[in-house]
Every structure is written in C-alpha cells, then in structure tokens.
Amino acid sequence: MSLTVVAEEEEAEICSPESGTNKILKTFKARQKKEIPKDEESDETDLELEEEKDEFDVTGRNQYLSVCRTLGVIPSSYFLRHMQDSVLSLRHHGIGSLGAKAISFPLMNNTAVIQLDLQDNWLEGEGGESIARMLKENCYITDLDISENRLGGRGAKSLCNMLTTNTTLKNINLSGNLFSDHHAGYFLEAFSENSRLKYVNLSHNEFSDNAAIVLGQAIAENETIEELDLSWNFFRRGSTLKLCEGISSNCRLKEINLAMNGFGDEGALAVAELLKRSTTLYVLDISYNRISQIGATAIGKALDQNDALRTLRIGHNPLGVAGAKEILQGVGYENCVITLLDLSGVEVDKEFREMKQSLEETKEVKVVHGVVLSDYVIKVKPKKEKEHMFGAPVAELDSTNILQTIKQYSQEKDAALGDVFVGMDKKKLGSVTIQEFIQGLQNSGIEVQESQMPKLVDLLDAIAPENLINYSIFRSK
Structure with missing residues (x-):
C-alpha cells in the first residue's frame, strides 16, 4: 500500500463523514502536501479550492482567501491583518452569514486567537451554525462574544449542541439574539452537559414564563457557571419563583443579574426566599423591576439570614422612602456582609441619610441612593385666583x-x-x-x-x- 493511500485512510478516520467542512479541509490539506492530484477530488466536496503552490499555510491566510473566492465573499483585510492576534475583535464589521462561514475555516486550526468578538454582524442562524462547527474543532478559544446577531432558534440549537462537547470555552455572550421560550430546551442540555463555562450572558432576549421553568432546572444542574446575566427578558411574577429556586440550588453561582424584568413584588418575594437559602451568591442585581415597599420589606428581612451577599443592586424601583429604610435596616443586621448597596434613583429622606451615616461608621459598607428630599425647598405655587367675567x-x-x-x-x-x-x-x-x-x-x-x-x-x-x-x-x- 502506498503512503498516499495510507494518508488518505488515516485522514478519513479523523474527519467525520457527515461534515462537509471536514471534506473541504481534507481536500485542502491533501493539496498542500501534494498527496492527491486535483482531478482525483471527490465530487461531493462542496468547495473547490485552487491548488496552492506555497509551503504549508500555517496562518490560514491562503485558506481564507481561497474560501472567499469560492463563496464569492470579499475578504476582510482587517481579519487578514489580525487573524494571529490573541484578541480578535470583529464587532460591527457586517460579516454576515457567508462571511462567518469564510472565517470559520482558518479559525478551526488557529492556535493564536483566544478571545473572539463577533458582536453585531447579522450572522443569523446560518452564520451561527458555521461558528458552532468551528468551535467543535478549535480548542484554543476561551471567550466568545456572538451577541446581537439575530441567531434565533437555528443558532441556539447549533451553539448549544456545540457546548455539550466543547471543553475550552469559559465565557460566552449570547445577548440580543431573539431567543424565546421555544429555544429554552436547548440550553437545558447545554448547561447540563458543559463542565467548563464560567460566564454566560443571555440578556436582551425574549425568555418569559415557560423559559423560567426550563432555565431554572438548567441552572440547578450546572456545576461550573459562576456568573449569569438574565437581565432585559420577560420574567414576570410567578415565573421568577421557578427561576430563583434553580439559582438557590446551584452551589457555584456567584453573580446573577435579573434587572429589567418587571417581576414586581411577587418576584421580590421569590428573591427574598433565594437570599435565605443561597450561601454562594455574592452579587445580585434586581434593578428596574417595579418592586414596591412590600417587596423591599421582604428582602430587607431576608438579609438577616444571608451571610454571603456582598453587592445588592435594587435601584430604580418604586420602593418609596419607607422601602429604602427597610433595605438599609436589613444591611445593618449583624449577619449581613453587604459592602455595596445600590439604591440609585430611589428618593430618601433626612432620616435615611442619618441611618446611612450611622451604618457606615459601624460597618464597611457603601450606600448609593437618589436625592434626599429634605435637601430641597419645595415651593408651593400660590393658588391661581378664579377667573372672572363681568x-x-x-x-x-x-x-x-x-x-x-x-x-x-x-x-x-x-x-x-x-x-x-x-x-x-x-x-x-x-x-x-x-x-x-x-x-x-x-x-x-x-x-x-x-x-x-x-x-x-x-x-x-x-x-x-x-x-x-x-x-x-x-x-x-
């Protein structure tokens, strides 16, 4: 048996027969090594690459140019200049789905890029699939930002499938990709199988009540994620309870962002229960959630049973002066170890300010709040005289x-x-x-x-x- 035949058989064992991408790479590598002539290519190869006469393409530059010619894509000069940088930022470059497919080939074997930023490139589902295939082969990229790309269900399925096998990614930003309740199931499998992710951003999507149940279970089963951003979704009232139950069952989660979900006082009660049970959560953001004095009172009392939380952001809620005092009083409990209380946008009074000053003298805590009402002179306009005629x-x-x-x-x-x-x-x-x-x-x-x-x-x-x-x-x- 000739060396060429042996090489072809070994390559066939390595490459998956179901992947057109692997066939392209096989043909390309064979031509670079001049192991097979061009006229012996398989008819099933979906990209016909021109023969390169240069030495082995270590950077992947020639491969990228060849794929661009085949796909009819204009090569990105920026990508060519920076494809060997450890931090490769391509945000707002208008890459599109075909452009994503083009860059995915050289990135498969790229050993230089560690952080890849593809934010806002209109990749859509097809482009998301190309990046997902690439990440199944690449074992060097640890940080991926693929936010604001309208990936939808097709992209969610591909990326979540990739996460079940990828052992390199630690941080992934999937914000603003039109994910909804219909796609939450993909994340259940991904979170359950993946054992490397530390940071996940799912903000600015369309998850709501049904997704809260699924994601709550997914969070509970994951053992590695430490920071999760679920802000700017549609988790309301009762659904927040299921979500918080999953968060409280997780023993690794340290930071959770639930801002801008509008779950109100019912959701605040669920957060209060979370604070009573969690022993690992360090940072909690529940700003902009329509929480009133009722929810503030429950959260304030729950702080007496929590000795882990370091930062609580609960600003821009209609807490009222009384609600702000309830939270501040909770921070003053002996068990509470909060060092930053963010009440931005919440109006307080002179009594609150005195309580704050007293607390800061006894505890190492910083309190941020809105205006102090007593510092302003409220001028009452004189009543307008009744209008007379005759x-x-x-x-x-x-x-x-x-x-x-x-x-x-x-x-x-x-x-x-x-x-x-x-x-x-x-x-x-x-x-x-x-x-x-x-x-x-x-x-x-x-x-x-x-x-x-x-x-x-x-x-x-x-x-x-x-x-x-x-x-x-x-x-x-």
Whole structure:
C-alpha cells in the first residue's frame, strides 16, 4: 500500500463523514502536501479550492482567501491583518452569514486567537451554525462574544449542541439574539452537559414564563457557571419563583443579574426566599423591576439570614422612602456582609441619610441612593385666583344668569346698556343679534377679554336660538 493511500485512510478516520467542512479541509490539506492530484477530488466536496503552490499555510491566510473566492465573499483585510492576534475583535464589521462561514475555516486550526468578538454582524442562524462547527474543532478559544446577531432558534440549537462537547470555552455572550421560550430546551442540555463555562450572558432576549421553568432546572444542574446575566427578558411574577429556586440550588453561582424584568413584588418575594437559602451568591442585581415597599420589606428581612451577599443592586424601583429604610435596616443586621448597596434613583429622606451615616461608621459598607428630599425647598405655587367675567366667576356663569350678571355689572360701571341697544335696534324689534350685543358692550365701555369671548358667545347662543337677544332687561323702568 502506498503512503498516499495510507494518508488518505488515516485522514478519513479523523474527519467525520457527515461534515462537509471536514471534506473541504481534507481536500485542502491533501493539496498542500501534494498527496492527491486535483482531478482525483471527490465530487461531493462542496468547495473547490485552487491548488496552492506555497509551503504549508500555517496562518490560514491562503485558506481564507481561497474560501472567499469560492463563496464569492470579499475578504476582510482587517481579519487578514489580525487573524494571529490573541484578541480578535470583529464587532460591527457586517460579516454576515457567508462571511462567518469564510472565517470559520482558518479559525478551526488557529492556535493564536483566544478571545473572539463577533458582536453585531447579522450572522443569523446560518452564520451561527458555521461558528458552532468551528468551535467543535478549535480548542484554543476561551471567550466568545456572538451577541446581537439575530441567531434565533437555528443558532441556539447549533451553539448549544456545540457546548455539550466543547471543553475550552469559559465565557460566552449570547445577548440580543431573539431567543424565546421555544429555544429554552436547548440550553437545558447545554448547561447540563458543559463542565467548563464560567460566564454566560443571555440578556436582551425574549425568555418569559415557560423559559423560567426550563432555565431554572438548567441552572440547578450546572456545576461550573459562576456568573449569569438574565437581565432585559420577560420574567414576570410567578415565573421568577421557578427561576430563583434553580439559582438557590446551584452551589457555584456567584453573580446573577435579573434587572429589567418587571417581576414586581411577587418576584421580590421569590428573591427574598433565594437570599435565605443561597450561601454562594455574592452579587445580585434586581434593578428596574417595579418592586414596591412590600417587596423591599421582604428582602430587607431576608438579609438577616444571608451571610454571603456582598453587592445588592435594587435601584430604580418604586420602593418609596419607607422601602429604602427597610433595605438599609436589613444591611445593618449583624449577619449581613453587604459592602455595596445600590439604591440609585430611589428618593430618601433626612432620616435615611442619618441611618446611612450611622451604618457606615459601624460597618464597611457603601450606600448609593437618589436625592434626599429634605435637601430641597419645595415651593408651593400660590393658588391661581378664579377667573372672572363681568365681576363673577366664569365657572358660575350659565345661560340662566348671564344677562342678569351683565346688567348688574353695567349698573356698577354706570354703563347705559339699554340706551345703547335701543340706538342699535333700527327696526324697533326690541332685540339685537349676538354680534350687536357684544358690540354694544364694547361701545358702552365694558371690555371682554379675548380669551373669554368664546365662552361668552356660547352662553349667549344658548339663550338666542334665532341669534336674537331681548334687551328689555337692560332698559330703565
């Protein structure tokens, strides 16, 4: 048997027959070593790579250019310049799904890149699959940021499948990828099987009640994750209970971010139970969750039973001054070891500030809060005087008293309205139009504010359906 045949058989054993990617790599390597001629390629190879005459492509540069030609993708000059950097940042480069496929080939055997940042590149599900295949082969990348790429269910399935076998990744950012309750099951398997991940970011997705149950179980079964970000999702009320149960069952989780989920007081009660049971959680962020004094009171009391938490962020909640005091009082318990209490955006009073100063003298703790209400002079605007027309409050005028009010006011002003209206009544009908009536007021020296004119017209119109007003009430007897 020739050496060429032996080499081909060994390569076939290493490469998975179901992967088109492995076939491409096999053909490419064989050409580089000149073990098989070009006309003997397999018809099943989905990318026909041109023969390279250079020496073995250690950097993967030639391979990348060849794949780009085949896929019809414009090569990224930035990627070519930095593909041997330990930190490779390609965020906001507009790579797209085909571009992700192109860079995945040289990255499979890349030994230089440790941190890979692909944030915001519109990879979608297809691009996510390419990166997942690459990470099944690459054993050097430890940090991956693939956030804001609209991966959806297809990307979630591929990446979670990769996580069940990958033994290198420690940190992964999957934020903003349209993951929903339908995709939560993929993470259950990934979290259960993976034994290397330390940090996972699933924020800015669409997980809600059903996902809370699945993710709660996934968190409970994982034994390595230390930091988990689930902020900016849709965990509400009762669903938070299932999530917190899973968190409290985890003995490795040190930091959890549940901010901006809007779970309210019912969710706050679940958090209180979590604090009573957890012995490893160091950092908890529950900001922006519509927690009122009721939830604050429960959390404050729970702090007496927790001797692990170091940082509590509970700002931008409608706690009220009383709720803020309940939390501060909880931090003051002897068992509590919190060193940072973040109440940003929460208004407090002078008494709270005094409690804070006293606490900071006895404990090594920093308290951040909103404005102190007693530091501001609240100026009360004087009540606006009631608006008057013809000497009477406008609000009290109606169609039954408007003419009598005008008569009384004209007498006080010595305005002879009756004579004015008689002079305007050329046909001696004993009445004038609304327009003539208003003109008569002005001719007699009785001014009407422009802003009040619509009100006066409405009142006169109510007593003059034919646009005629009997002025006899104003004539001298």
